Amino acid sequence: MMLRFGSIGGRAHAFFGDDRKPNAVDIERTLGLPADPMQCIGHWDELRSRIDELANSSARPVDLSELDCPVPRPSQLFAVGLNYRKHAEEMNSQTPSQPLVFAKFPSSLNSPTGTVTIVGDTCDYESEVVVVIAKGGRDIPVGEAWSHIAGLCAGQDVSDRGLQYAGAPPQFSLGKSRRGFSPIGPWVGDVREHPRRDTLAIGCSVNGEPRQNTEIHDMIFSIDKVVSFLSSIVELRSGDVIYTGSPSGVGHGMKPPKYLQPGDVIETTLEGVGTIINRCV
Numbered sequence: 638m639m640l641r642f643g644s645i646g647g648r649a650h651a652f653f654g655d656d657r658k659p660n661a662v663d664i665e666r667t668l669g670l671p672a673d674p675m676q677c678i679g680h681w682d683e684l685r686s687r688i689d690e691l692a693n694s695s696a697r698p699v700d701l702s703e704l705d706c707p708v709p710r711p712s713q714l715f716a717v718g719l720n721y722r723k724h725a726e727e728m729n730s731q732t733p734s735q736p737l738v739f740a741k742f743p744s745s746l747n748s749p750t751g752t753v754t755i756v757g758d759t760c761d762y763e764s765e766v767v768v769v770i771a772k773g774g775r776d777i778p779v780g781e782a783w784s785h786i787a788g789l790c791a792g793q794d795v796s797d798r799g800l801q802y803a804g805a806p807p808q809f810s811l812g813k814s815r816r817g818f819s820p821i822g823p824w825v826g827d828v829r830e831h832p833r834r835d836t837l838a839i840g841c842s843v844n845g846e847p848r849q850n851t852e853i854h855d856m857i858f859s860i861d862k863v864v865s866f867l868s869s870i871v872e873l874r875s876g877d878v879i880y881t882g883s884p885s886g887v888g889h890g891m892k893p894p895k896y897l898q899p900g901d902v903i904e905t906t907l908e909g910v911g912t913i914i915n916r917c918v
């Protein structure tokens with residue numbers, strides 16, 4: 638059984654059963670661990686070891702729309718750019734020789750079914766695997782990276798391409814940090830023992846039309862390498878969030894480009910973890 642960790646009403650919950658109509662268990666009421674999701678995630682090893690207690694306690698069925706951002710206040714919100722070869726090609730960019738890291742600012746975080754406010758006519762989707770750190774540290778070896786990871790979320794790195802490419806050279810952080818531009822979820826899925834952990838599929842559709850679908854072994858810098866690389870420079874902390882890059886198929890790379898419009902619905906799925914559904918307004 639896989640631990641799925643998220644937030645309802647600002648309280649840490651575990652989720653069981655159906656992906657779209659899960660059963661939710663309040664972690665503080667069941668295990669006595671902190672109710673605040675940011676504090677609770679620091680107890681990840683205990684959560685994992687007590688999953689049977691969570692699964693056997695009284696749960697209530699919830700709708701995905703009740704879920705908050707599972708990791709609402711990370712101390713750091715990193716993103717990796719151009720981490721899939723075909724995406725670097727469609728963006729007419731070089732393939733990076735080391736992870737190309739930028740910041741998404743945490744005020745852009747959004748809930749799994751939160752609305753995305755479209756600004757201008759060049760906003761774009763990027764479906765991404767999002768890593769959540771359980772146990773921080775510096776200089777984490779590649780071989781130990783997974784023991785520091787709580788799990789993965791599906792995420793959207795919504796991008797205002799006009800702002801991103803307004804100047805030369807382009808910039809990343811602001812164009813990807815507008816209001817609601819960082820929905821993640823629906824929960825943090827603990828895939829440490831998942832048999833397809835390194836080959837899970839990530840993708841999204843817009844209004845039901847498939848746009849992106851790639852397996853994560855196509856990443857140039859794998860999840861364990863990204864975590865190790867970041868920790869060789871900055872201190873990672875419990876609850877930090879890392880976007881690991883978009884595969885190909887973004888609207889900006891199409892001929893002609895297909896940007897997001899108010900009313901569009903973006904559905905982003907990470908295999909084995911779940912789906913987030915974000916409507917553009």
Ligand code: ZN
Pocket residue numbers: 716717718763765794880882883
């Ligand atoms: Zn991205």
